[in-house]
Amino acid sequence: GVAEPVETPILPGMIGYSDELQTVLYDPAKAEEILDKAGWERVYESSIVDDAPEESQVQTEQKQETTKGSVNLGLEKESKDLYKRVKKDIPLELTLTTIQKDDMIQAAETIRDLWQEIGVTVNLKIVEIGKVQKEVIKPRAYEVLLFGQILGRDPDPYPFWHSSQANDPGLNLSLYANKQVDRLLEDARKTSDLTERQKKYIEFQQQIIQDIPALFLYSLQYTYLVPNDIKGIETIRINHTSDRFSNIENWYIKTKKRIRF
Structure with a gap:
């Protein structure tokens, strides 16, 4: 599929979006520095004795074929000596949980590979879409969630993002709690002034970027085909499938010249 990079919790074209926000950059060198200072020692492959398979196992309840293709997150990997952190x-070691959907699995594999380049062992846990709500989301049964x-x-x-939504049935899946963010979200809901909102x-996004409770990756584009002879279709943001008909009254195939009196 086709996707656009996403760096903030609010998407382009929505109230609150700003392309001037300073976002989190991909910086593996900085990540290595942080882990080194935190006391996580590097143990290179030549000194590791490990009876486990060479590649991390993808845990699934059904046998599945190797996923083909990849999601391009705009990250170039460099060849380097592999090591683990101890x-x-x-x-x-982390377990990254996601759903059994091609683009999500591909993204999870990319994230796993990037983390392993800085010494973090990552196990993938793939859950069937029909079971994810009951087994993962509701009990908050995950270490890292790609969703x-x-x-x-x-x-x-x-x-x-409000702290009151951290438990089921809330959707605060990162279990994020920040009193300042709570106030901002409450005030934004109360005001009818769009500028104030x-x-x-x-301000809410600035705090999220500072705290990094989650990383924002990409937004899939909704692609649909239109016959060449249909005119008047405008490119718009589609939030629901029916939105593609939002200006259908302006669509046309043929035009006629009209005499004005």
């Missing part, structure tokens, strides 16, 4: 004989959010025309980040949402 502190007091404990390996730095998607559906936003309407009005973004209203409250359900995803825009300001609140920008």
